[in-house]
Amino acid sequence: MEEEWTPKITLFCCNWCSYAGSDDAGVGRKQQPPSTRTIRVMCSGRTDPGFVLTALMEGSDAVLFTGCHIGDCHYISGNYKAKKRFEMLKEILDEIGLEDERLQLQWISASEGSEFAEYIRKVTEEIKAIGPSPLRQEWMK
Amino acid sequence: MNIGDRIVAWSKDEEIKKEGASGGLVTSLLTASLKGELADEVIALQKISEFEGVPIRTSNVDEVLKCSGSLHAAPINLTKFAVRFFEEHPDGALALPAKPCDARGIVEQAKRKKINLEKTYLIGLNCGGTMPPITTMEMLEKMYEINPDDVIEEEIEKGKLIFKTKNEKKAISIDELEEAGYGRRENCRYCETNIPVMTDVACGNWGAGKNETFVEIFTEKGIKLMNNAIELGLIETAPATEKGIKIREKTNSVMEKVAKKWHEKIFVPIEDRLERFHYYMDVMEDCIDCEACKYVCPVCACDESKCIDFYDPIDSYKISIYHLVRLLHLSDSCIGCGQCTDVCPAEIPLTILHRRIADRIQAKYNYVPGMDMKIPPSFEVE
Numbered sequence A: 001m002e003e004e005w006t007p008k009i010t011l012f013c014c015n016w017c018s019y020a021g022s023d024d025a026g027v028g029r030k031q032q033p034p035s036t037r038t039i040r041v042m043c044s045g046r047t048d049p050g051f052v053l054t055a056l057m058e059g060s061d062a063v064l065f066t067g068c069h070i071g072d073c074h075y076i077s078g079n080y081k082a083k084k085r086f087e088m089l090k091e092i093l094d095e096i097g098l099e100d101e102r103l104q105l106q107w108i109s110a111s112e113g114s115e116f117a118e119y120i121r122k123v124t125e126e127i128k129a130i131g132p133s134p135l136r137q138e139w140m141k
Numbered sequence B: 001m002n003i004g005d006r007i008v009a010w011s012k013d014e015e016i017k018k019e020g021a022s023g024g025l026v027t028s029l030l031t032a033s034l035k036g037e038l039a040d041e042v043i044a045l046q047k048i049s050e051f052e053g054v055p056i057r058t059s060n061v062d063e064v065l066k067c068s069g070s071l072h073a074a075p076i077n078l079t080k081f082a083v084r085f086f087e088e089h090p091d092g093a094l095a096l097p098a099k100p101c102d103a104r105g106i107v108e109q110a111k112r113k114k115i116n117l118e119k120t121y122l123i124g125l126n127c128g129g130t131m132p133p134i135t136t137m138e139m140l141e142k143m144y145e146i147n148p149d150d151v152i153e154e155e156i157e158k159g160k161l162i163f164k165t166k167n168e169k170k171a172i173s174i175d176e177l178e179e180a181g182y183g184r185r186e187n188c189r190y191c192e193t194n195i196p197v198m199t200d201v202a203c204g205n206w207g208a209g210k211n212e213t214f215v216e217i218f219t220e221k222g223i224k225l226m227n228n229a230i231e232l233g234l235i236e237t238a239p240a241t242e243k244g245i246k247i248r249e250k251t252n253s254v255m256e257k258v259a260k261k262w263h264e265k266i267f268v269p270i271e272d273r274l275e276r277f278h279y280y281m282d283v284m285e286d287c288i289d290c291e292a293c294k295y296v297c298p299v300c301a302c303d304e305s306k307c308i309d310f311y312d313p314i315d316s317y318k319i320s321i322y323h324l325v326r327l328l329h330l331s332d333s334c335i336g337c338g339q340c341t342d343v344c345p346a347e348i349p350l351t352i353l354h355r356r357i358a359d360r361i362q363a364k365y366n367y368v369p370g371m372d373m374k375i376p377p378s379f380e381v382e
């Protein structure tokens, strides 16, 4: 029997909120598929578009920007910067023919473990539905 | 003289007047800015032939005199030369002629603190477009049956491109030339900025009589430029005629409409996502990583280029990160000057790719780059 394909999703988490949120999901033993590869950054404002593009080129089927809710960023405006970059990247990825689902943004607080797990389940299903990224090379596992 | 004034002007020096494109005003303003010590240096385009101009930076008046005349087949952009000047002379003052794309590049660089606009005298040149030199020579042989080396003069009159040799004069309409794949560079066809309103004074032949330049004054610096040349006894002025003003406005609006049509014709949306994907992957495939497109781009302003930070020539990705970062980075600032396409040895239509994305981003954020200093780059977050 052929094994079911699990997408590879690169998840950028900010140290103060969404990383703590993902930790909360783990501590609370919330079920989530093994689809994410988490990269912790100090603030969502550190998520350089170059990181996102590299993740996509290296075979990620989707990339997620996550961070503190607007107004809660520990460095005041980091998440506004992340939001702007996300919006601009989105236009470009759409223009070069990537599906909408492959780049997403979600604010997650430190206490939102269940929301976090729920979100990862949802994204994984969405990516499963659209299949592997066209940017993925044949030799990428 | 006041801001908003529209006048005609010309050089008092018969030689400059004769050599100039339309009365030698620009050459006289440039030399006056050196003589009157408004500027330490001047940038101008020295003519090598009708098809080649070399930008020079100089404080020598005689050198500036050698640069008069409009070179329509020398599609150079002067922005980076101005950036170099301010790198070398942070407190210096500079004067230069500027087509809309030169001026827009300079404004974008000024926003990024690479050029001090307060100390830059921008002598605007109206622009209806530039032509690619090599294709233009081919056009001369095929369409005009003239040997390019024999050309002694070139001019544009009533929508016709005219070439003169010692013994003949031939005119063909620009529409006809462009239908045949010649004429202006592709980006110039859809360039909608003909009068450089972001400069200090805009100079052009639209609405002017023979051997005079129509000038519109936009800034205090523009008034200073003109008054300085008048006080030095180098130029003469007269009010523009009502008829001249009308002709200039009308021609400008006709040109804008033509540009919009070209835009529609060239930028046909690729509706299908997969087709779009293959279009971008295929078109970028020939890139040989020479980075020339980065070097010439008038609005690139990094000290240490972001586009090569994440990229290695040995990457075997489907599309180069270098280009993706550039597409992103220039999405707010690309002015569609065409320099990247011009230099690409692999003949990748880079300007189209950049404009496809820039059109989307610039419309989304309602940001038109290079038009004024009021709006910060749209990448910036308050």
Ligand SMILES: Cc1cc2nc3c(=O)[nH]c(=O)nc-3n(C[C@H](O)[C@H](O)[C@H](O)COP(=O)(O)OP(=O)(O)OC[C@H]3O[C@@H](n4cnc5c(N)ncnc54)[C@H](O)[C@@H]3O)c2cc1C
Pocket: B019, B020, B021, B022, B023, B024, B025, B026, B027, B028, B030, B043, B044, B045, B046, B053, B067, B068, B069, B070, B071, B072, B074, B075, B076, B078, B097, B098, B099, B125, B126, B127, B128, B129, B130, B203, B204, B205, B206, B213, B214
């Ligand atoms: C490519 C081009 C297209 C133009 N199209 C129009 C038009 O459609 N309508 C209109 O009203 N006017 C147009 N002009 C402006 C017009 O041709 C004259 O330049 C202007 O009227 C000033 O004339 P002048 O005698 O005072 O300039 P001059 O005294 O002859 O001085 C001209 C100055 O322009 C500089 N120059 C020449 N070629 C270029 C170039 N390719 N890029 C940057 N600088 C250059 C020279 O270095 C020189 O300093 C255009 C100019 C150029 C260069």
Ligand code: SF4
Pocket: B099, B100, B101, B102, B127, B128, B129, B130, B187, B188, B189, B191, B192, B193, B336, B337, B338
């Ligand atoms: S891009 Fe516009 S301003 Fe620049 S040379 Fe072409 S027509 Fe002139």
Ligand code: SF4
Pocket: B296, B297, B298, B299, B300, B330, B333, B334, B335, B336, B337, B338, B339, B340, B341, B350, B351, B354
């Ligand atoms: S990307 Fe190309 S067209 Fe756009 S400003 Fe740079 S050189 Fe000009």
Ligand code: SF4
Pocket: B286, B287, B288, B289, B290, B291, B292, B293, B294, B340, B343, B344, B345, B346, B347, B348, B350
């Ligand atoms: S100029 Fe052309 S070949 Fe050179 S790096 Fe740019 S796209 Fe590649």
Ligand code: FES
Pocket: A014, A015, A016, A017, A018, A042, A043, A044, A045, A067, A068, A072, A073, A074, A075, A076, A078, A079
């Ligand atoms: S610290 Fe979480 S987004 Fe800035």
